[in-house]
Amino acid sequence: QLRTEQSVLLGSKGQAVLVLSDAPYYETLEHAMKIRQYVKQQNFANLPKSVENIIKGYQDEAMRCEAEAREALAAAICTAETYVDGERVSLTGKDVKARLDQVLSQLVARVYHKLDLITKNIKSDDEIRALLEGAEQPLPGMAEANSDAALSIEEYLRLQEMAKRPTSMADVQSRYQTVPYGWREIDIAYATALLIKEQRITVKYGGESIRPEHPKLPDFLRRRSEIPKTRICIRQSVDKGKMRQVRAILEEYFDEMNLPTDEDGLTHYIIEQFAAQRRYYEELARKYEQNAKYPGRTVIMALLHQIAQLLAQKSDNNALIGHILAHKNELLNMKEAARQVEEFxxxxxxxxxxxxxxxxxxxxxxxxxxxxxxxxNALNEIRKRITFTEKFDYSGIPQLSALMTTVNTAYD
Known part of the structure; x- marks a missing residue:
């Protein structure tokens, strides 16, 4: 008896086992099934009435056997010795459903003992987007939903980093969907998004850093076709001192104050502002196609080159901040040179x-x-003032109107 119980205990590891009594429910069910099988093989159209009546009697007997077996099986379940995840447990349910629900509940609690780290079940990608956009905020004094789950993922990523193992979102999903977690893929994506929002991890797709506002980020965190290509790692934050220096440079460059102080906010500002500048200067560059004599083309093309080099670093925050610091003088000088061209x-x-x-x-x-x-003389002066040189004198353009008047008067 002891050896049998030990065997059951070992066999129930990670599962639930109900040891039923020796009630004859199996034999009763087997008898009913044999009758059902026999009846199926009969062609009632060719049978005499007397034989039909005998078969109907067998069918009634099969129904009675099934009812007896059902009752015996229910009684056996209610009195069964129950083992859950390698431990004998006592049940308090009064009927079969209550007892089986209790068994499954205990099994989940024992096997998936970290399931309760998920405190909020997410329903759609919209909730993930709301979190990333900052539209979903916890009540004062309350922790973020699934914050303990996010902490578990962060600890796993730190271990992966220490072991120098690259980690994909597929690795994260696989780990946390299985024992002892049992989390749903959308809940895993939400917990990961919480780490992104708090700037504790970096997400890369195709070698490019993905920012929280990226429209496909929820897909990168949970879609089966995307997660193997999504890389997750602990964030290497930009030095605070460097960020302060860059903020000062940008305040001078854009003539703005109160720039974002957090890393993601500042880098997002940099990318958005310089992308807008690139579009603006590209529009100016197209004007030289209309009139090749316009001054300042070299300045505009050089500034576009500077901006292109800067935006090429946008996939890495450290590289982006470092580039601005390394090219501070070039950027500020080119911007100052461009002011005259813009005014022109x-x-x-x-x-x-x-x-x-x-x-x-x-x-x-x-x-x-x-x-x-x-x-x-006026015409010669006009020619001087519309001929571009490296030291073009923009201050001479306002006098063109008077010079043209002199020339036009001679025509008249």
Whole structure:
């Protein structure tokens, strides 16, 4: 008896075992099944009435046997010796359903003993997005939902880092869906998103760092086709001193104050602002296709090159911050040089265009100006002021209007 019980205990590890009494429910069920099988083989259309009545009697007997077996089996379950995860347990349920529910509940609690780290079951990706966007905040004094689950994932990632093992989101999902966790994939994604929101881990997809606002981030955390390609690691935070230095540089560069102080907020600001600047300067660069005489093309192209180099570092926060620090002087100098070009296109390009057209017109009609020294001198001065050199004098453009008036008067 002792050896049998020990065998059952060992066999119940990780599962639930009910040892039923020796009630004859099995034999009764077997008898009923034999009758059912016999009846199925009969062709009632060719049987005489007397034989049909005999078969119906057998069917009634089968139904009676099934009812007896059901009652005997229910009684056996209610009095069964029960073992859950290698331990004998006592049940208090009064019927079969109550007892089986109790067994399953105890099995889950014992086998998946870290299931309770999930305090909130997530229903959709919208909840993950709300968390990442900061739209979902805990009540004052309350911890974030699933914060203990997030801490467990973070500890696992630290162990992986110490062992120098790369970790994919597939590894995370696989680990936490099995014993002793048993978490759902969407709950694992939510707990991971909490670590992202708190800037404690880095997510990379295709070698590029994924920011919290990325529209496909929930997919990278839970979709079966995406998680093997998603890399997760402990975040290597940017030095606070370097961030302060970069904030000071950017405040001067963009002439703005109150820039974000957190790492993700600051790097997001950098990427958004410089991307907007790139679009703006690309628009200015296209103006040179309309008039190749416009001044400042070298400055604009050089600044676009600087911005492209900066944005090439956007997948790595440390690299991005480091690049700005290393190229501080170039950025500030190029920005200052670009101010004159920006002002030219904003206020002076129309006057410049008129001067270019007038110079071209007079080139073919010099005879009209032969007798006017003032007009000839004015035209020569116009040519000087619309010819771009490395030290182009933007201050000379406002005088073009008066010079053009002198030339046009000679025509009239």
């Amino acid at each position: 296109f904003a206020k002076q390009s129309d006057t410049f265009d008129l001067a270019v057209r007038l110079e071209k017109k007079t080139r073919d009609e010099l005879s009209y100006l032969t007798g006017s020294v003032d007009a000839t």
